[in-house]
Amino acid sequence: MIVSSNELQMLVLKACRGVGVPMGQSQEVAVALLESPQALGALLPHLAQPMKPAKFDFSEGLTVHDASLLRDFSACADAAVLGVWPVRICGLAACDLAHALARSRGLSIAAAAADVVFTGKDAMRPEVSRGAVVPEIWQQVARFAALTYVPETDASRLGGAGAGLSDND
Amino acid sequence: MKDSLIEQGDLRSGDEVMRLRRMGSMFPSRLSFLRTLTRRLIADGSRVSRPHWQIDGDGYGTSVYTVTLGGHCYSLFAITQPLDPDMRTDRVIAEAWDAAFVLYDGVPDAAEVARLSSQAPLQEAGRFTEKDLCLSRANKSVRLFEQIVGALRGGSALPMGMIHQIGYLMRTTAVYGNGKFGIADRRVMAQRPGLEGPFMAEMLTVWLIRTFTHDLVEHMGGGPLPARVKRQLGIGNSTGLGMAPFLVSHPLLLHSWMICRETALARVRAAQIDGGAAQRLIVLARRAAQHLLEWNIPDPMHQARIVTLRQEWACLTQGMTEAGLCQEGAVEALLDRSRAGSCDLQELAVSWLIEPFGDLVDGLIECMANPFNPVLHAQMSCEELRALLQEHCEFATEIDFTDPQASAQFWYVSEAKLEPRIGQRQSEPGEDRESPLDIARRIQDLAKDLPGHSGPIWQFLAQFPEHRYAVQRVQALAQNPYAEIRDNLVDADMAPIDMLRCKLSFFGASKFDPKSQLWTRITLAQGAPLAQDLADGNACDDWWLPVSAP
Structure with missing residues (x-):
């Protein structure tokens, strides 16, 4: 299935919002997958995973426990970009999505035991181009995106758009 | 320079x-995008041809118009089909239209015409390719269309009063660009001469649709319309809430x-x-x-x-x-x-x-495209951000959100064909799926949580990740004073029609005809040069605020 870059970006943005990822971080995840669409499948487990409060330790570099990749990677990337070192996200796998998020900020990461650590600031951001996605993965992401849609009611159909249902003038 | x-x-x-x-309250100006397009068409010596026309006597069939612009060829594919009047609605929830259109990159061959013939009438339910630059559809202004066809067939006087009052033969009800439903991303044409400005491909689409509507009514009526009458016939548009969030996003x-x-x-x-x-x-x-x-x-x-x-x-x-x-x-x-x-x-x-x-002023149009989005300046201190909030965000921080009226409305997307709508927070479900257009409220929430914090803003955002979007926007606003609508977009008195008019005035719309606070009809390209004017070499960009007898 070939999708446009904008379709991919908008679907990911809505899917992230649908599961409660804040808007600013949702935008960054969407841009990362726009640049690395092959990581779309790696998004699914993170969309399905409940988010609990993360614990940030700023005493030596940055260490994060209980992080949600979708919500908390942005702050870790901010720190890495600004030269904070070391930056470690504990208990998080260095999946394709994590690499895509890092690349999107010009960063590189690596697995360190059961953690993710930031390793460099010279990653090349990929060129954006439309491409193929696996239809089954697309449909699953679309189900998360649908969590931003409000079910129709008679009242919303008649009043929510401010227009009638016939335009035969 | x-x-x-x-x-x-x-x-x-x-x-x-x-x-x-x-x-x-904004009006179109010479910086409006349709004006920019017509100046460009004139300067380029653009010509419009019609390499394909298979329309029957009832006005149904397919046609292709080709135009040269900036060294490229673009084609408007048009298809018209019978439409049950019960199905004729301008809303997003419509599933059939009098006409459907695709702006195509190049000239479609027979196979591509067949593909477009099957997909264009489906609109949102179709799938499109990178050769398809814009997707649109339109409904007839039924009374005017029939009256003009009848006058041409009968050799009677044209209904000039209706022509001046209504101003168009068809109304587009959506003009999709930038990758929707598989069409080309904006990136494909962003560097092309003539299409590099904002919404230029969409403007080219509606200008060509206008040409098609003139030809269609002449074909059905069996006689020509005078050029001065055709110039009076622009192309209508019905616009609802779908257009408003663009200004915020x-x-x-x-x-x-x-x-x-x-x-x-x-x-x-x-x-x-x-x-x-x-x-x-x-x-x-x-x-x-x-x-x-x-x-x-x-x-x-x-x-x-x-x-x-x-x-x-x-x-x-x-x-x-x-x-x-x-x-x-x-x-x-x-x-x-x-x-x-x-x-x-x-x-x-x-x-x-x-x-x-x-x-x-015309050189300013080269500065109207902007592909960038706000970027977080993570090294900014909390103190600096507080200063920005004080200096630039009074419009948000002074609102009394304890008053239910200040957040009485909410924006949402209906699952019914993803139609954007507005709901009443106190009486309608869906608040938990609200679209993020409540910028003033988000900025105020940021301003409330920021006191007592110091150090770089990234540390604050690590602990308050929900404020990342607001911080980006406040930082952007400090450098870009026209980047935010400085009003409360969820207030009880907020009228989306104001956002629609602003955006539509930049398109070049005139004769705003609001049907509610959420919905308006407009006229585009009324008075604009015709394709024939380009060919005759007498096209000029003097059509600010169209009148019946210029």
Whole structure:
């Protein structure tokens, strides 16, 4: 299935919002997958995973426990970009999505035991181009995106758009 | 560079310009995108041909129009089909239309015409390719369409009163671009000469659709319409809430549009008016008065605004002379006097004053595209951010959100064909799926959580990740004063029609005809040059505020 870059970006943005990822971080995840669409499948487990409060330790570099990749990677990337070192996200796998998020900020990461650590600031951001996605993965992401849609009611159909249902003038 | 040497006066402030009431009073100007397109078509010597026309006597079938622009060929594919009147609605939830269109990159061959014939009528339910640049559909203005066809068939007089009043044969109900449903991303054409400006592909689409509607009615009527009548027939558009969120989700683009318009005004304020420009202003003032007289709409509240504006315009422009306009300070005096009137008067005056000064302002259109989004400056300190909030965000921090009226409405997307809608927070479900257009509320929430924190903002955002979006926008606003609508977009009194009018005025829309506070009809390209005018070499870009007898 070939999708446009904008379709991919908008679907990911809505899917992230649908599961409660804040808007600013949702935008960054969407841009990362726009640049690395092959990581779309790696998004699914993170969309399905409940988010609990993360614990940030700023005493030596940055260490994060209980992080949600979708919500908390942005702050870790901010720190890495600004030269904070070391930056470690504990208990998080260095999946394709994590690499895509890092690349999107010009960063590189690596697995360190059961953690993710930031390793460099010279990653090349990929060129954006439309491409193929696996239809089954697309449909699953679309189900998360649908969590931003409000079910129709008679009242919303008649009043929510401010227009009638016939335009035969 | 010539532009760097042009003097300019003061810019109006963001606090003055970016208010919904003022944005909802804007008029088209020579910086509007359709005007830019027509100037470009004329400058390029563009020609329109019709390589494919298979339309039957009832007006149903397919056709292709091809135009050259900036060294590229683009084609409008059009398909018309019978439509049950019960199905004719301009809303997003429609599933069939009188006509469907695709702007195609190149000239479609027979196989591509077959593909487009199967997919274009499906609109949102179809799938498209990177060769397809825009997707659109339109419904007939049934009474006018039938009356003109009947007059042409019977050799009777054309219904000129209806032509002037309605101004179009068909209304587009959506013009999709930028990758929707698989069509080409904006990136594909962003560097192409002639399409590099904002919404240029969409404007080319609607201008070609207008040409198609003229040909269709002539084909069905069996006779030609006079060119002066065709120029009066633009292309209509019905626009609802789907257009409004764009202004919020593209803050830096909004800033670019606004600062170009404000810079144009500032340049005119610093300009010395000569006799030619003064004469032109007088002619245009008369045209504006006639336009206002001919602009009559059913909605009583908006019609009352037009009536008031007619009176105000007459007062502002009465007694105007060439000698008086050439005196130093004449533009400032006119602007000062307009400020005593309504926002409608003030914004009409802005568009009017800009109009004669193409040599001063037309170069600004090169600055109206902006592909960038706000980027977080993570090293900024919490103290610096607090200062930005104090300096730039009073419009948000001063709102009393404990008053339920301040958050009485919410924006959402219905699962019914993803139609954007507005709900009442106290009485309708869906608040938990609210679209993120509540920018003022988000900025205020940030301002409430920020006190007591210090150090770099990234550390604050690590602990308060929900404020990342607001921080980006506040930082962007400090550098881009026209990037935010400085009003509460969820207030009980918020009228989305104001956002629609702002955006549509940049498209070049005229004769706004609001059907509610959420929905409007407009006319595009009324008075614009015809394809035949381009071929004849007599096309000109003098169609600001169309009138029946220019």
